[in-house]
Amino acid sequence: MKTKQILKISLGVALLLWMGMSSVAVAENSEGVEKSETTVSGWVNTRIPYDISTKEIAERYYNDANDYMIIVNGNQDLVKRGLIYKKGSDYIVKKNTEIKVPITEKFQDQPEILGWN
Numbered sequence: 001m002k003t004k005q006i007l008k009i010s011l012g013v014a015l016l017l018w019m020g021m022s023s024v025a026v027a028e029n030s031e032g033v034e035k036s037e038t039t040v041s042g043w044v045n046t047r048i049p050y051d052i053s054t055k056e057i058a059e060r061y062y063n064d065a066n067d068y069m070i071i072v073n074g075n076q077d078l079v080k081r082g083l084i085y086k087k088g089s090d091y092i093v094k095k096n097t098e099i100k101v102p103i104t105e106k107f108q109d110q111p112e113i114l115g116w117n
Helices: 003-018 054-062 065-074 076-080
Strands: 042-047 084-087 090-093 098-103
Touching: 054 065, 054 090, 054 098, 065 076, 065 090, 065 098, 076 084
Parallel strands: none
Antiparallel strands: 042 098, 084 090
C-alpha cells in the first residue's frame, strides 16, 4: 500500500475516532484500497433506527442522493439477506439493520440528523 494511501486512511480513522465513532473498518482488497467509480477509504458501521431509503442516506452522508449505489454496493451481504431490498428505483434498508456507510471524498458524518445513537 502506498504511503499516501496509508496516511489518508490513518487520518480518516483518527478523525472518526476523535468524533466519537465506535465502529470503523478499512475496506481493502488484494491490491490495496478498494477502487470503483468512487474511492472508498473505509466505512462507518451504523444501525438504522427506522426504514429508510438508500437515496436518503446518500443525501445525508454524501450530499448527493445519486450516490446511493455506493451504499448498496458496500452492503451486498445485506441485500442477499433481504435486509436491504429494491423498491422502484431505490433500495430500502429495514429498521434496526446495521449497515456500512463507505467513507468517500464526499463523506460527511450525520448521525444527529438521522437520529442515530
